[in-house]
Amino acid sequence: MEWVVNIEKIRKTFCLHTQGNVTIPVLDEVSLSLAAGESVVLEGPSGAGKSTLLKLVYGNYRMETGRVWVRHQGQVVEMGGLTPMEVVAVRNTTIGYVSQFLRVIPRVSALDVVMEPMLGRGMPSDLAGQKARTLLERLRIPGRLWDLSPTTFSGGEQQRINIARGFAVPYPVMLLDEPTASLDPANTRTVCDLMEEARKSGTAFLGIFHDQGVRQQVATRSLSMAPGSQVKDASGGPAGGQVFEKFDKHSSRRLMGHPMEAT
Numbered sequence: 220m221e222w223v224v225n226i227e228k229i230r231k232t233f234c235l236h237t238q239g240n241v242t243i244p245v246l247d248e249v250s251l252s253l254a255a256g257e258s259v260v261l262e263g264p265s266g267a268g269k270s271t272l273l274k275l276v277y278g279n280y281r282m283e284t285g286r287v288w289v290r291h292q293g294q295v296v297e298m299g300g301l302t303p304m305e306v307v308a309v310r311n312t313t314i315g316y317v318s319q320f321l322r323v324i325p326r327v328s329a330l331d332v333v334m335e336p337m338l339g340r341g342m343p344s345d346l347a348g349q350k351a352r353t354l355l356e357r358l359r360i361p362g363r364l365w366d367l368s369p370t371t372f373s374g375g376e377q378q379r380i381n382i383a384r385g386f387a388v389p390y391p392v393m394l395l396d397e398p399t400a401s402l403d404p405a406n407t408r409t410v411c412d413l414m415e416e417a418r419k420s421g422t423a424f425l426g427i428f429h430d431q432g433v434r435q436q437v438a439t440r441s442l443s444m445a446p447g448s449q450v451k452d453a454s455g456g457p458a459g460g461q462v463f464e465k466f467d468k469h470s471s472r473r474l475m476g477h478p479m480e481a482t
């Protein structure tokens with residue numbers, strides 16, 4: 220199937236300039252492609268580089284080597300080669316990102332935070348308001364909070380505002396970094412439902428979920444990231460990429476191999 224994101228041999232090492240130039244190698248020639256309607260879940264121990272990989276795809280970090288190709292409005296673009304304005308354009312229409320933390324803007328109401336991406340795409344405000352209310356209801360945010368700034372909301376409430384905002388408009392690609400971290404089971408189920416609805420409409424997900432039950436529910440494919448792992452393919456030889464273990468939900472088979480391989 221045609222990819223929407225193609226990560227090609229990316230390498231990332233952090234250098235802590237203020238701490239004696241200590242270097243932290245995180246990603247070593249990681250490759251992965253993501254197709255429309257797929258939900259790829261990244262697994263691996265803390266520090267394996269899962270969040271770093273998402274941030275590289277989103278254009279937050281620069282990679283040392285490698286490329287992140289993205290299909291954006293009929294063109295193929297390479298995230299590392301874009302200007303900041305071009306990165307913003309890709310984020311507005313092609314790649315959505317939901318982390319566990321809401322960047323709260325003081326004095327902007329929860330309803331406005333959720334409506335903003337819809338208004339940004341030209342949706343009339345009455346329709347945007349209606350859709351925002353539906354999302355807030357689905358995510359069980361009490362109506363008395365809708366007109367308040369989320370500044371004082373609980374961690375879980377802020378996280379649900381973030382999710383409502385993230386799912387307010389459709390994106391071909393969504394990056395999810397622990398979006399259910401502080402949620403109760405009912406709201407976690409709602410997030411899984413929102414993901415499934417979007418996936419069926421063609422959204423490709425690349426996500427991190429520490430809850431194994433959520434991972435099993437949402438993944439169509441799982442990739443295991445091993446920090447500092449040797450570079451091997453399924454036959455044990457060099458593959459030019461970090462080892463990933465793949466689990467194909469539909470075939471219920473465990474596969475070992477290079478992540479660029481088709482599943």
Ligand SMILES: Nc1ncnc2c1ncn2[C@@H]1O[C@H](COP(=O)(O)OP(=O)(O)OP(=O)(O)O)[C@@H](O)[C@H]1O
Nearest residue numbers: 233234243245263264265266267268269270271272
């Ligand atoms: N901005 C940064 N500057 C320096 N080092 C960083 C930075 N971001 C991440 N790291 C380091 O990179 C490594 C990978 O971090 P990352 O957050 O990607 O791991 P993770 O697999 O998402 O972990 P977790 O499951 O704990 O969230 C860690 O050792 C971390 O200290």
